[in-house]
Amino acid sequence: MSNTLNGVFKKRKNSYVKGALGQMVNVSVDVPSKVNRQTNADRISRYTKNGFDWNKWSLPIVAQLPNQEQYLLDGDHRRHMYKQFHPEATEMPAWLIDVATVEEFHNLFVEINSTGRKNVNSDESFVHMVLAGDKKALTLKSQLINCGVSVNGSPEEGGTVGADSSRHVKINSFKRALK
Numbered sequence: 001m002s003n004t005l006n007g008v009f010k011k012r013k014n015s016y017v018k019g020a021l022g023q024m025v026n027v028s029v030d031v032p033s034k035v036n037r038q039t040n041a042d043r044i045s046r047y048t049k050n051g052f053d054w055n056k057w058s059l060p061i062v063a064q065l066p067n068q069e070q071y072l073l074d075g076d077h078r079r080h081m082y083k084q085f086h087p088e089a090t091e092m093p094a095w096l097i098d099v100a101t102v103e104e105f106h107n108l109f110v111e112i113n114s115t116g117r118k119n120v121n122s123d124e125s126f127v128h129m130v131l132a133g134d135k136k137a138l139t140l141k142s143q144l145i146n147c148g149v150s151v152n153g154s155p156e157e158g159g160t161v162g163a164d165s166s167r168h169v170k171i172n173s174f175k176r177a178l179k
Contacts, residue, residue, distance in 0.1 A: 002154060002155055002156050003156060004155075006155070019097065019098070020097075020098060022096050022097035022098075023095070023096055024059065024093060024094070024095060024096075025062075025093070025094060026093055026094070027070060027091060027094045027096070028091060029079065029082065029083050029086075029089055029090060029092045031062055031070050031071065031079075031094070032070075032071055032072065033071060033072040033076055034071040034072075034073075034105060034106075035106070036072065036076050037076070039076045039077055039080055040077075041080075043077060044077055044080055044081055044084065047077065047081060048081055048085070051085070052081060052084070052085035052086075057078060057081065058075075058078065059075070059078075059093055059094050060072060060073075060074060060075025060076070060078050060079050060092070060094045060095070061073040061074040061075055061095045061097060062094045062095070062096050062097070063096075063097055063098075063099045063105050063108065064096055064097070064098050064099065065099060065100075065102070065105075066098075066100065071105060072094075073097070073105060073108060073109060073112070074109070074112050074113065075094075079092065122170070123151050123152060123153045123170060123171050124154065125153075126140070126153060126161065126171040127151065127153030127154060127160070127161050128153070130161045131158065140171070140174070140175070141161050141162060143174075144162030144169075144174065145162055145163045147163070147174075148165055149162055149163055149165065149167045149168065149169045149174070150164075150165060150167065150168055150169070151168065151169060151170070151171045151174070152168045
């Protein structure tokens with residue numbers, strides 16, 4: 001995410017603020033999910049190989065129906081990480097939102113986890129790995145410089161890594177070429 005918007009934001013005729021701002025609350029660590037994805041212990045182990053890090057943990061989202069039933073909407077892996085490292089806890093912090101129907105719940109699940117998100121691409125990730133001092137990424141940076149090319153992961157200062165040139169390559173293509 002950059003500090004400036006690239007392009008022109010097109011406001012649609014029927015766009016408006018929907019719903020209400022949620023709130024941070026404590027919920028049961030056993031709040032049920034509703035048709036959630038499989039939760040994999042090996043993924044949680046990878047995420048927590050260096051322990052539980054509050055700086056990387058974000059609040060799970062819990063949806064509340066008009067009848068006060070609550071369901072975990074997003075964050076089952078985060079919930080299980082929390083439970084693993086806080087075994088005595090009966091509650092955990094969560095972001096509580098109100099939903100009108102179960103159909104709205106499922107629609108939000110799709111938007112939050114699929115259609116309404118953009119994960120970083122490999123070039124963006126590589127630039128941040130270099131800036132974080134990752135040894136393998138720094139080696140690749142040296143190789144980029146030696147080849148006279150660079151990887152662009154952001155339009156902002158520091159967002160291009162490698163040679164001072166306008167010849168950009170994709171990091172995955174560069175790795176394949178090295179092999």
